[in-house]
Amino acid sequence: MQTTFSAKDIQELPQRYRTNLINSLAGYKQAALVGSISKEGNHNVALFNSVMHIGASPPLYGLLFRPETVRRDTLQNIRETGSYTINYVPVDFIDAMHQTSARYAPEESEFNATGLTPEWLPEIQAPFVQQAAVKIAMRPVQEIPITANDTTLLIGRIEKIMVQDIALTEDGFAPIHEANITACCGLDAYYNTQFLKRLPYARP
Amino acid sequence: MQTTFSAKDIQELPQRYRTNLINSLAGYKQAALVGSISKEGNHNVALFNSVMHIGASPPLYGLLFRPETVRRDTLQNIRETGSYTINYVPVDFIDAMHQTSARYAPEESEFNATGLTPEWLPEIQAPFVQQAAVKIAMRPVQEIPITANDTTLLIGRIEKIMVQDIALTEDGFAPIHEANITACCGLDAYYNTQFLKRLPYARP
Numbered sequence: 001m002q003t004t005f006s007a008k009d010i011q012e013l014p015q016r017y018r019t020n021l022i023n024s025l026a027g028y029k030q031a032a033l034v035g036s037i038s039k040e041g042n043h044n045v046a047l048f049n050s051v052m053h054i055g056a057s058p059p060l061y062g063l064l065f066r067p068e069t070v071r072r073d074t075l076q077n078i079r080e081t082g083s084y085t086i087n088y089v090p091v092d093f094i095d096a097m098h099q100t101s102a103r104y105a106p107e108e109s110e111f112n113a114t115g116l117t118p119e120w121l122p123e124i125q126a127p128f129v130q131q132a133a134v135k136i137a138m139r140p141v142q143e144i145p146i147t148a149n150d151t152t153l154l155i156g157r158i159e160k161i162m163v164q165d166i167a168l169t170e171d172g173f174a175p176i177h178e179a180n181i182t183a184c185c186g187l188d189a190y191y192n193t194q195f196l197k198r199l200p201y202a203r204p
Numbered sequence: 205m206q207t208t209f210s211a212k213d214i215q216e217l218p219q220r221y222r223t224n225l226i227n228s229l230a231g232y233k234q235a236a237l238v239g240s241i242s243k244e245g246n247h248n249v250a251l252f253n254s255v256m257h258i259g260a261s262p263p264l265y266g267l268l269f270r271p272e273t274v275r276r277d278t279l280q281n282i283r284e285t286g287s288y289t290i291n292y293v294p295v296d297f298i299d300a301m302h303q304t305s306a307r308y309a310p311e312e313s314e315f316n317a318t319g320l321t322p323e324w325l326p327e328i329q330a331p332f333v334q335q336a337a338v339k340i341a342m343r344p345v346q347e348i349p350i351t352a353n354d355t356t357l358l359i360g361r362i363e364k365i366m367v368q369d370i371a372l373t374e375d376g377f378a379p380i381h382e383a384n385i386t387a388c389c390g391l392d393a394y395y396n397t398q399f400l401k402r403l404p405y406a407r408p
Binding site: 013052055142 | 214261302375403
């Protein structure tokens, strides 16, 4: 069984079909909840599948934002406060996590609406997700416009890491599967993972 | 059990520990083999964990390249030919896939060295990986320098898609788990996945 699409086929697909196809064929992603707060004090938590490792030294992650043709609360909040959090929750919280992607009014917190719990640290001006096993505080350092489709890549620097129920290995690897962290694919498919192996540094 | 790192802690970690920590905490990623060819005709296949969905219309994926302080065959090949492929292999091929990350001489093909098989289409000037269940031909459209750490984000447009052993759903979703496509985390950890569910579009 083989299914083939040419560039022309893709262009002519119905929009929803094309969106699902291109999103899902980007492969497995980390399901991440991004916490932020507006300057008026409205809490926000939103689902992203675009966390990208940019570099370890300095410790930088990227996050992709869609074109600003509609309100983008999270990006606006990050610009206002200079702070956001990245959180990974176990598979028990998939329904609540997915529900954060609904379009709530700006003054309505996705925390209240979904049953996720905001958690605060005095030095970080953005809420963590209490139910998360991986909690990372970020500071924005660079906004990169992607002119090919008017998206924005936000580069952020890691300010703090909190890891629960995951025993880091001697060499710093975080076996996030120990906490049943949720993986995803496309816009709406959720996965648990099965650890197979780590391999040594490859030499010819 | 909670493990915490401040920004200062992270800065003071031994390099290898920090690299593993920051890479693995970026979460689950798609393990992708990128095929290319130099203008001299040397085939290249290289492991990447940075495939990023940029947009569905036009169909764009991103790929991150580390600073060009050492030879980067894949990026150089892509610039020379204007073509590359993205391939996802089942978990049976993890060892071969990982081995492509060794530093072979430019004239030595990772295909020969690892037992992966190049597959050609007349209209695409880059090799696919025959063993892959997802094969995507790409054309580079934009190179974006990330000045924060001198990496390069390459934006490419999808030219062709070939999917094997995966039955697309009616709405275009590719259930890549049906072909046991490999997920990864950090630099050297490999995973199979367990499909849990798809959820409907969320409404408040």
